[in-house]
Amino acid sequence: MPAALAPTSTSRRQFLTLLGISAAAVSCGTATATGGSGRTGSQVxxxxxxxxxxxxxxPELAADLGHLGDLTLxxxxxxxxxxxxxxxxATGQTHFGSAFNGAVIKLAAGKASIKAVISSYGVDRFSYGGYCVLEDSPIRTARDLIGKKVGMNTLGAHYQALLDIYLSRGGLSKADAGKVEPLVVPPVNTEQTLRQKQIDVGVLTGVLRDKALAAGGIRPLFSDFDLLGAFSAGTYVMTQRFIKENPDTVRTFTTGVAKAIEWSRTTPREEVIARMAEIIKKRGRNEDTSTLRYWRSYGVAETGGRIEDKEFQLWLDWLAERGEIKAGRLKASDLYTNEFNGYGKG
Structure with missing residues (x-):
């Protein structure tokens, strides 16, 4: 069955408001991830x-490779x-989470006490988001998207940001860009929803993209790699309180993930895919492993997933230009730390 489409009232001026978490909400969130069981000495x-x-x-790959030491997930x-x-x-329901760096900025702007510790995914020639249309679609340029529906996994994150950049570079005014309608469609339903013409453009990534293109009848309109080249796009974040109280845990986690990034880069692709298939089978969640054959890369740009100012500055400038955050309120260097990433130090 096709995915139910999200309500259409979300305007472009409400970019990232799905992340509108107040400081009170964060401070009053469930604190189960900051204490309790699973401790050695005083650290989680x-x-x-x-x-x-x-x-x-x-992190799952790092754990299976034995790079997380005495940590368990x-x-x-x-x-x-x-x-x-x-x-x-941010609210303490989990210990870490991953998102597009623009979403991390928005959450920090909402006074959530978080910090990015390592890159989690990125864009390269193998790993990218393809904005796809039907083969016979009349859509060829940014201007052709006026009045059209674009399906993506979530609003206020990576793929809405890249859509806005595409529209801007295509010469659309803010008024015309506002007539392009982003909608939420779960990734597993995007291909079917596009083929059934419930949306005009669908964002397809990784194995879902390659599988859909291989089936025919769909062509790419543009991709985030076309727009920006290779870059790290998202990071793993933790609360600053958790980092302060558990520095050894954070160091082991971050360095272990860094090692997993480099292992996935330097190991033959077939071996990486076989390892992933074993991990999925061992965890027993009744998941399909057939699409793993399309896996190419995690897309992280920097060695060991180390974070650079530019990976946040691009989105700081863009959000400020849109009026989503106040210019100069946040500094890129305050949003992340490489302190705990021991990969390649020295």
């Missing part, structure tokens, strides 16, 4: 997290939304 060693169906996250469910994932971390 069992990390709660959200995963993704039929795929392997970098406790899966609490799956998410398809970066903003929701980091909200769960």
């Amino acid at each position: 060693t069992t990390l709660k997290y959200q995963g993704a169906a039929s795929s392997v996250t970098l 406790e899966w609490v469910g799956n998410t398809i939304s970066g903003p929701q994932d980091i909200q769960s971390a």
